[in-house]
Amino acid sequence: MAVAPRRIAIIGAGQAGGQAAYSLRLAGYDGAIDLIGDEPAPPYQRPPLSKAYLKGEMEAERLFLKPLEYYSEHAINLVTSNAAKKIDLAEKRVELAHGAPISWDKLVIATGARPRKLAVPGADLKGVVELRTLADVDQLKLLAAPGARLVVVGAGYIGLEAAAVGAQLGLKVTVLEAMPQVLSRVAGAEIGAFYTYVHRTAGSDVRLHARLEGFEGSGHISGVRLAGGEILPCDLALVGVGVLPNLELALDAGIVCGNGIVVDAQGRTSHPDVHAAGDVAWRPLVHFGREGRLESVHNAIEGGKIAAAAMLGAAPPTLEVPWFWSDQFDLKLQTAGLWTGADAQILRGDPQSKAFAVFYLKEGRVIAVDAVNSAAEYVVGRKLVAAQATIAPAELADKSISMKDIGARALG
DSSP, X not given: OOOOOSEEEEEOOSHXXXXXXXXXXXXXXXXXXXXXXXXXSOSBOSGGGGTHHHHTOSOGGGGBSSOHHXXXXXXXXXXXXXXXXXXXXXXXXEEESSSSOEEOSEEEEOOOEEXXXXXXXXXXXXXXXXXXXXXXXXXXXXHOOTTOEEEEEOOSHHHHHHHHHHHHTTOXXXXXXXXXXXXXXXXOXXXXXXXXXXXXXXXXXXXXXXXXXXXXXXXXXXXXXXXXXXXXXXXXXXXXXXXXEOOHHHHHHTOOEESEEEOOTTSBOSSTTEEEOGGGEEEEETTTTEEEOOOSHHHHHHHHHHHHHHHHTOOOOOOOOOEEEEEETTEEEEEEEOOTTOSEEEEEEEGGGTEEEEEEEETTEEEEEEEESOHHHHHHXXXXXXXXXXXXXXXXXXXXXXXXXXXXXXXX
């Protein structure tokens, strides 16, 4: 193992930054670790924000990745409510909004991403909210009284999860999606059609091909104006139209960036002593022979582990196929792989039963699976994706053949 650095700084106290710190200590690193976050909370899970936490079924402390005392017990200097303002590569230090700069021998940038803003009139009205942080959800909770009219702009994971919770809490929900299907960035047409049906059945007004022109109101939102002039009355609007990577610190420091901070297989940036991990990193996607930026728990955990191992000169972790999940109503959608580029979609099971899967193939190879309330399809499908297994479409579609048997034949 290479000589360990004496001091490691991590900018970003989210899932990726927290994982990098935990992995360093698990590997036996005994040097200084500074974990710098701009939020008041320690590293916490974000997926439950739009689900259990929004519904009031989970306390904030249960979101924390580690108990607060973990950081002092493991000599991790957790800096909260203090944003990094500048990375000085020549002096190897991070300048903060408050207090003295923090020096480092190795640096991890895990600054994540921020919600994309809508450039429309009224976007700054009160009641127009985002859902990315604890504070965002706490604000949303105050406005989400039963009977309130909620307009969700954007039908991705977060938008639909919030719409589902809103319907369950008794809100009058409208979902606006500019694309011809919901979940268009992450799933194929079969999954999109199914979730459109589910939300409409729950009483939500789901509008596809919807074009928003602005928000109406005096101080506080009172309506959403659509192309053509229609105004939808509302008491709050949740905007979930994607995110932008927080790469400004890296750019200003002269680190190479594209749609994210460009890193190699070791999470190393264009500077040999600086790594990046999580939503902000543009990384090799080894299972798919290309590069990209992923927004997921899997990517954050894996990126943190990769950076920690590389800084210590240790063997890298085994790389997993990308995985994702979404909980809406009584449905669990589990995804493995990336469906982009698929030339065939194979339906297994009946969507009306609320337990089915869609397998995505490219040139006969399984590149992704979406499984709705179907654990076996997800578990075996994840292995098929990792192996880029070739399977006859008719076999995948045949429910009389168990997934165990399909996996045994394809994987040996």
